[in-house]
Amino acid sequence: MCDTCGCNVTPAADDHAVEVLQGLLAANDHEALHNREHFSRHNVLAINLMSSPGAGKTSLLEATIEALGSDLRIAVVEGDLETENDADRIRKKGVPAIQISTGSACHLDAHMVHDALHELDLDDVDVVFIENVGNLVCPASFDLGQHINVALLSTPEGDDKPAKYPVMFRAADLVLITKSDLLEVLGDFDPVAAEGYVRQIANPAPLFNVSAKTGTGMDAWLDWIRSEAGSRV
Amino acid sequence: MHELAVCQALIGQVTDVAQDKKASTVSDIYVSVGPLSGVEAPLLQNAFPIAAAGTVAKAATLHLDATPIRVHCEECGAESEVKMNRLVCKECGDWRTTLISGDELMLQRVVLGEINV
Numbered sequence: 001m002c003d004t005c006g007c008n009v010t011p012a013a014d015d016h017a018v019e020v021l022q023g024l025l026a027a028n029d030h031e032a033l034h035n036r037e038h039f040s041r042h043n044v045l046a047i048n049l050m051s052s053p054g055a056g057k058t059s060l061l062e063a064t065i066e067a068l069g070s071d072l073r074i075a076v077v078e079g080d081l082e083t084e085n086d087a088d089r090i091r092k093k094g095v096p097a098i099q100i101s102t103g104s105a106c107h108l109d110a111h112m113v114h115d116a117l118h119e120l121d122l123d124d125v126d127v128v129f130i131e132n133v134g135n136l137v138c139p140a141s142f143d144l145g146q147h148i149n150v151a152l153l154s155t156p157e158g159d160d161k162p163a164k165y166p167v168m169f170r171a172a173d174l175v176l177i178t179k180s181d182l183l184e185v186l187g188d189f190d191p192v193a194a195e196g197y198v199r200q201i202a203n204p205a206p207l208f209n210v211s212a213k214t215g216t217g218m219d220a221w222l223d224w225i226r227s228e229a230g231s232r233v
Numbered sequence: 234m235h236e237l238a239v240c241q242a243l244i245g246q247v248t249d250v251a252q253d254k255k256a257s258t259v260s261d262i263y264v265s266v267g268p269l270s271g272v273e274a275p276l277l278q279n280a281f282p283i284a285a286a287g288t289v290a291k292a293a294t295l296h297l298d299a300t301p302i303r304v305h306c307e308e309c310g311a312e313s314e315v316k317m318n319r320l321v322c323k324e325c326g327d328w329r330t331t332l333i334s335g336d337e338l339m340l341q342r343v344v345l346g347e348i349n350v
Binding site for chain 1: 269271341346
C-alpha cells in the first residue's frame with residue numbers, strides 16, 4: 001500500500017457503483033431524433049453539409065438554389081462563428097436562411113438546429129440544407145437530425161483528407177470533390193486516390209466531382225438531390 | 234475542441250445518476266472512448282476539471298478506457314484490429330467491413346461517494 005498509485009484507497013462498496021451504459025451524447029441524440037421526426041413529418045429532406053472552412057459550401061448552395069429553385073422549395077440553416085455573411089448570400093437567392101451564430105463553438109448541435117427550426121415553416125419547404133461550421137473534426141460527433149451527411153472535399157486541400165479526418169469522412173453518405181475546375185491547374189489532386197482513401201475507411205459513399213463556378217458536374221449532384229427528395233415525398 | 238461540450242454532457246448524466254441515488258458526491262467515473270468517436274481522450278481528461286467544477290463530480294476521478302478499433306469483414310468473415318484510417322480487412326484486404334468496436338463514447342459506470350439516507 002502506498003500513497004502514490006491509489007492502491008491504498010479502499011474499493012467502494014458495491015451499492016455505491018452504478019452501471020449506466022449510456023452514450024455521452026444521449027441528450028443531443030435524443031434532440032436529433034426529435035428533429036429528424038419533425039423533418040420527416042413534413043416530408044422534408046434534411047441534408048447536413050460539412051467541410052473545412054473555405055471548401056465552398058456556400059458557393060455550392062448558391063449554385064444549387066439557382067438550379068433547383070424552381071423545382072424544389074429550399075431553406076438553409078447557416079452555422080457560422082460570427083457573421084451573417086453566408087446567410088445574406090443565401091437570402092439574396094430568394095430562399096429563407098436562418099443564421100445560427102455559434103460564437104466560438106466549433107460545431108452545430110441538435111439543440112441549436114431545433115431552435116432554428118422554430119423560425120422556419122416546414123410546410124413551405126421540400127429540402128433543408130444545414131450548413132455546418134467549417135471544421136473537419138468536431139461536427140462529425142454531433143447528430144443534428146439530418147437524413148443525409150454530405151462532406152465536401154475541395155481540390156486545393158489534397159486528396160488524402162479522408163485519411164487525415166477519418167471520423168468525418170466515415171460519416172459521409174456522399175462526398176463532393178468541389179472546385180473541380182482547379183484539378184487541371186493544381187495537377188496533384190487525384191480523384192481516384194481520394195476515392196481510394198474513402199474506401200479505406202470502409203465507406204461506400206459515392207463521390208462526385210463538381211464545380212459550382214463553371215457548373216461542371218453539378219448535374220449529378222442535382223439529380224442526386226432530386227432523387228433523395230423524391231423518395232421522401 | 235468539442236471535448237468540453239462532451240464533458241459537460243457527461244457531468245449532466247453523472248449529476249442525474251447521483252441525484253437519483255441521493256448521493257452528494259461522486260468518487261469515480263468510468264467512460265469508454267473509441268478513437269472513431271471523434272473525441273480525443275487526453276482533451277476529454279483536460280476538460281473534465283473545468284466541467285466538473287462546482288458539481289457533485291468536483292472531486293471525482295475520470296477513468297478513460299480506450300477501446301480498440303475492430304472490424305468484421307463482409308467478404309471473408311475475419312475480424313481484425315485496425316488503424317482508424319485503414320478499416321480494411323487484414324486477412325483479405327477487402328474494404329467492405331463493419332465496425333465491431335472503436336466508435337464508443339459511453340458512460341459505463343459511476344461510483345458514488347456519500348449517500349444521504
